[in-house]
Amino acid sequence: MPAIALLSTLLVVGFEQFVQWRYGPCGVVGLLLLTVGLKIKSPACSSIGAIALALMFTGPVR
Template sequence: MPLAAIVLAALAVAFQQLIEWKYGPMGIIGFVALAVGIKARNTMFGGIGAVILVMLLAQSG
């Protein structure tokens, strides 16, 4: 179980670094808002984060 938690944490950090490298600070804000919204079960906050990430992805594509 601890190994799975370490691997999951490492993947989360790697994903966060990828978002920051590719999309800058706004990507981190969107990712954090989405993660906090999911953890807190707050659909409005999570939705705002998802919209920010979708707008960044649409802009780069």
């Protein structure tokens, strides 16, 4: 069980670093809104974060 927790933590941190490297601070804010919204079960907060990330993923690459 600790190995699964460690692996999932590394995966989340790696994804967060990728988002920050690729999409900058706005991507981190979108990811933060999405994860906080999911943790506190707030559909509005998680929807805003998901929409922000979706717009960044589908937008033009800098």
